[in-house]
Amino acid sequence: MKDLFYCVGADIGGTSIKMGLYEKGEDKDGLVCKWEISTDISDNGNRILGDISDSLNRVCADKNISYDKIAGIGIGVPGPVGPDGVVHECVNLGWKSVDVCSEFKKISKIPLVIAGNDANVSALGEMWKGGGRGFDNLIMITLGTGVGGGVIIDGKILSGSIGAAGEIGHITVNPEETRQCNCKSRGCLEQYSSATGIVNIARSIMSIPEKEDISAKTVLDMAKAGDKSADKAVDTAMKYLGMALSNVACVTDPQVFVIGGGVSAAGKFLLDRIEKYYNIYSMNTLKNKEFRIAELGNDAGFYGCIKMVIDNV
Amino acid sequence: MKDLFYCVGADIGGTSIKMGLYEKGEDKDGLVCKWEISTDISDNGNRILGDISDSLNRVCADKNISYDKIAGIGIGVPGPVGPDGVVHECVNLGWKSVDVCSEFKKISKIPLVIAGNDANVSALGEMWKGGGRGFDNLIMITLGTGVGGGVIIDGKILSGSIGAAGEIGHITVNPEETRQCNCKSRGCLEQYSSATGIVNIARSIMSIPEKEDISAKTVLDMAKAGDKSADKAVDTAMKYLGMALSNVACVTDPQVFVIGGGVSAAGKFLLDRIEKYYNIYSMNTLKNKEFRIAELGNDAGFYGCIKMVIDNV
Numbered sequence: 001m002k003d004l005f006y007c008v009g010a011d012i013g014g015t016s017i018k019m020g021l022y023e024k025g026e027d028k029d030g031l032v033c034k035w036e037i038s039t040d041i042s043d044n045g046n047r048i049l050g051d052i053s054d055s056l057n058r059v060c061a062d063k064n065i066s067y068d069k070i071a072g073i074g075i076g077v078p079g080p081v082g083p084d085g086v087v088h089e090c091v092n093l094g095w096k097s098v099d100v101c102s103e104f105k106k107i108s109k110i111p112l113v114i115a116g117n118d119a120n121v122s123a124l125g126e127m128w129k130g131g132g133r134g135f136d137n138l139i140m141i142t143l144g145t146g147v148g149g150g151v152i153i154d155g156k157i158l159s160g161s162i163g164a165a166g167e168i169g170h171i172t173v174n175p176e177e178t179r180q181c182n183c184k185s186r187g188c189l190e191q192y193s194s195a196t197g198i199v200n201i202a203r204s205i206m207s208i209p210e211k212e213d214i215s216a217k218t219v220l221d222m223a224k225a226g227d228k229s230a231d232k233a234v235d236t237a238m239k240y241l242g243m244a245l246s247n248v249a250c251v252t253d254p255q256v257f258v259i260g261g262g263v264s265a266a267g268k269f270l271l272d273r274i275e276k277y278y279n280i281y282s283m284n285t286l287k288n289k290e291f292r293i294a295e296l297g298n299d300a301g302f303y304g305c306i307k308m309v310i311d312n313v
Numbered sequence: 314m315k316d317l318f319y320c321v322g323a324d325i326g327g328t329s330i331k332m333g334l335y336e337k338g339e340d341k342d343g344l345v346c347k348w349e350i351s352t353d354i355s356d357n358g359n360r361i362l363g364d365i366s367d368s369l370n371r372v373c374a375d376k377n378i379s380y381d382k383i384a385g386i387g388i389g390v391p392g393p394v395g396p397d398g399v400v401h402e403c404v405n406l407g408w409k410s411v412d413v414c415s416e417f418k419k420i421s422k423i424p425l426v427i428a429g430n431d432a433n434v435s436a437l438g439e440m441w442k443g444g445g446r447g448f449d450n451l452i453m454i455t456l457g458t459g460v461g462g463g464v465i466i467d468g469k470i471l472s473g474s475i476g477a478a479g480e481i482g483h484i485t486v487n488p489e490e491t492r493q494c495n496c497k498s499r500g501c502l503e504q505y506s507s508a509t510g511i512v513n514i515a516r517s518i519m520s521i522p523e524k525e526d527i528s529a530k531t532v533l534d535m536a537k538a539g540d541k542s543a544d545k546a547v548d549t550a551m552k553y554l555g556m557a558l559s560n561v562a563c564v565t566d567p568q569v570f571v572i573g574g575g576v577s578a579a580g581k582f583l584l585d586r587i588e589k590y591y592n593i594y595s596m597n598t599l600k601n602k603e604f605r606i607a608e609l610g611n612d613a614g615f616y617g618c619i620k621m622v623i624d625n626v
Binding site: 151168169247 | 393475563593595597
């Protein structure tokens, strides 16, 4: 396609849908606008795809963009996407089995619809426009309420045989754990290195009254300020993460690890710990990889969705 | 290419080079012959590539095959192969940095030369003609003196950014380990689940006199015959393997695991243990993958080398 065309990204989360519209032509190559709408999970999330289509229509009308110039849309969903583009379950959206691509094509008449897992499209977004710029083999880790992961090989998302590649948060890092993870297994990375995990570790080694609310940010700030117990909590969480990433490296040998999510706001303080433990647990050949902080925040997802479209137009 | 052509595989090991010649045409598609020559590691392994070329010349003359019908050769080497096809170190061959592809092209005049890591080409071979037939996303594990690994994604070898993908034997499974692995790290899978690892575990829990030689096969046979201590040793080794494979699944979500190498002769007895622990440590979504025993033995490598050529002719 040489003429000017548009690509859309829509990253569906449990509370809001982040969207972006991108133009691409001979002398144009950039984001036109981004916006968000709230996620309506009533009626088993049946309104979500229609809402995305309506919202896109309004934005196109606003911007005087002819709808038939839209080459395609990428849609990020919070659950595994099968190789056929079918989502089998998104608990947060109320979805059971939804054929996102066929359904959205029917609603919108957009010729190209590609679905991707939210953590995977974020990884692709960060590679394209964020902390992973200049690399095409990367691992992205999102440290939020849970631990999300995305694997990019040769510039493309690795989805896996049933869409479950990149589930790095469920790597077993402590086989002796007795508490169950949300995934029903025990001792998953997510139990220690997520925001929730950091708080749990802090509670177990610091004297925080049961009733007192404490956030991962507080623990990280205390650690940065020199509090020894807080430091120990962060260190434990990052030890597990460094070890897990050294194990991931044994599998895919990436160029770079990009760390995102709320916890990553702690920046270099955090990266230094992760790198330290990564190098302790890595075999010689795999030591000294690059570690970067993600740059796109909540925009990473729709950027990745747009990139999927550009790569497939 | 529609006319009859030939592809060659040469899998270089520390003591011998396994070779295969394959013909492919409209009504022909199969191995013509296989043979092996010994690996001459004198003079820093400088004679190895010449020996392969000479040997191939002799076989072609023998079989009355015109040398210019050879479309390409794949060469497996016991070390990481960079994306540029350069091998940076093969301790077992005495090689430092060797540009296998350029050098072999010069010696042989064969138009297409592709180099691959030995564990990776074995994985590809097993996918094509062995235990992984019918799958295109697989993980192969070779349980021998060490633990080798190969990752196949969409029918192709995953090499990684510096050729170190698939180093599954160096996944950390026991961060508390004090003994050093050959890779200089501690607590690697290879320290427990290789033939050497099984023997070490057996020695630590069975009363075997220091002087007495014991093989992994003996331990496995004793376990099969009902010896409780031997069973415990095998169980421990396979627990680590099952856990490591559940971690690999979180990264690439394969369809199947193919288990090869000398230890895999224990067959279903072994697979059952690996599967049991794999399912214990896996998240729900990734449970119940296929597990198969490798079928090609030492021929897997040259088959994989041939397949690399066929895919790139």
